[in-house]
Amino acid sequence: MIRVSVVGAKGRMGSHVVDAVNAADDTQLALALDAGDDLHAITPDNTDVAVEFTVPSVALDNVLTLIAQGVDVVVGTTGWTDERLERVREALAAAPRDDQAVFIAPNFAISAVLAAHFAAVAAPYFESAEVVELHHPNKVDAPSGTAIHTAAGIARARAAAGLGAMPDATETDGGSRGQVVDGVHVHAVRLRGLNAHEEVLLGNAGEQLTIRADSFDRVSFMPGVLLAVRKLAAGGHAGLTVGLDRFLDL
Numbered sequence: 001m002i003r004v005s006v007v008g009a010k011g012r013m014g015s016h017v018v019d020a021v022n023a024a025d026d027t028q029l030a031l032a033l034d035a036g037d038d039l040h041a042i043t044p045d046n047t048d049v050a051v052e053f054t055v056p057s058v059a060l061d062n063v064l065t066l067i068a069q070g071v072d073v074v075v076g077t078t079g080w081t082d083e084r085l086e087r088v089r090e091a092l093a094a095a096p097r098d099d100q101a102v103f104i105a106p107n108f109a110i111s112a113v114l115a116a117h118f119a120a121v122a123a124p125y126f127e128s129a130e131v132v133e134l135h136h137p138n139k140v141d142a143p144s145g146t147a148i149h150t151a152a153g154i155a156r157a158r159a160a161a162g163l164g165a166m167p168d169a170t171e172t173d174g175g176s177r178g179q180v181v182d183g184v185h186v187h188a189v190r191l192r193g194l195n196a197h198e199e200v201l202l203g204n205a206g207e208q209l210t211i212r213a214d215s216f217d218r219v220s221f222m223p224g225v226l227l228a229v230r231k232l233a234a235g236g237h238a239g240l241t242v243g244l245d246r247f248l249d250l
């Protein structure tokens with residue numbers, strides 16, 4: 001059995017992870033911790049993999065604490081800038097175990113992972129690309145980690161294909177053109193009734209491709225979380241890995 005501790009266990013995602021870990025045949029719940037609990041309770045004596053779903057403002061500190069505890073970590077919390085990822089790599093280089101692993105996924109739903117993959121495949125063939133993400137209004141960060149990841153993938157694919165800047169004659173912008181991520185405009189909608197949704201719009205003269213992923217329920221993230229837990233528990237993924245596509249045969 002893989003012993004899994006959950007950090008942020010009372011949250012919207014953490015509570016689903018607790019249920020998924022309890023329901024799977026090969027995982028068992030070790031500790032379920034939330035705000036105010038001491039993460040030093042999580043050790044290799046009681047935990048094989050810790051799963052972290054909290055808030056962007058505390059996730060880095062939590063991950064650094066868990067690394068120092070000698071525990072592998074699967075992270076779903078958003079807010080991972082290049083600088084924060086570098087802090088994780090540095091901590092792993094000084095970790096108690098040589099083979100220690102941290103896995104971070106902007107999105108664990110297969111629909112969202114494939115949408116980002118297909119967007120990067122399509123990006124070189126279109127003059128214009130923009131990302132629209134739509135979420136529940138309780139979400140604290142905008143744009144979503146998934147949208148930032150998708151936009152960065154589109155930008156990398158465009159750059160590799162030698163494409164320049166997208167056409168855009170905008171002269172006045174009070175914010176309605178969205179946040180620019182690596183040259184790609186990203187727009188965030190917050191609407192009661194929604195869960196987690198993303199559209200990638202790709203345009204040429206006279207044609208458009210729309211790639212859309214919808215997570216209607218948080219259960220959609222659980223197969224990806226369990227896949228990552230199993231991959232880390234099996235070993236062979238020392239260091240930092242980002243993105244569920246790394247564990248899929250795409």
Ligand SMILES: NC(=O)C1=CN([C@@H]2O[C@H](COP(=O)(O)OP(=O)(O)OC[C@H]3O[C@@H](n4cnc5c(N)ncnc54)[C@H](OP(=O)(O)O)[C@@H]3O)[C@@H](O)[C@H]2O)C=CC1
Nearest residue numbers: 008010011012013034035054058076077078105106107108
């Ligand atoms: N990668 C993916 O597939 C997905 C990622 N996410 C991301 O996951 C994160 C969590 O989302 P969600 O579950 O909706 O958020 P919630 O606010 O519902 O849950 C966060 C939980 O973490 C707790 N918490 C706060 N600070 C700490 C701390 N220092 N240590 C331990 N627990 C703490 C909160 O407690 P309290 O409320 O008392 O402060 C709360 O119970 C977000 O960044 C979200 O974007 C969400 C869905 C899918």
Ligand SMILES: O=C(O)C1=N[C@H](C(=O)O)C[C@H](O)C1
Nearest residue numbers: 078106107139144145146196
């Ligand atoms: O807060 C959420 O709900 C979600 N957060 C992640 C993100 O910011 O990309 C993943 C998914 O979109 C749900």
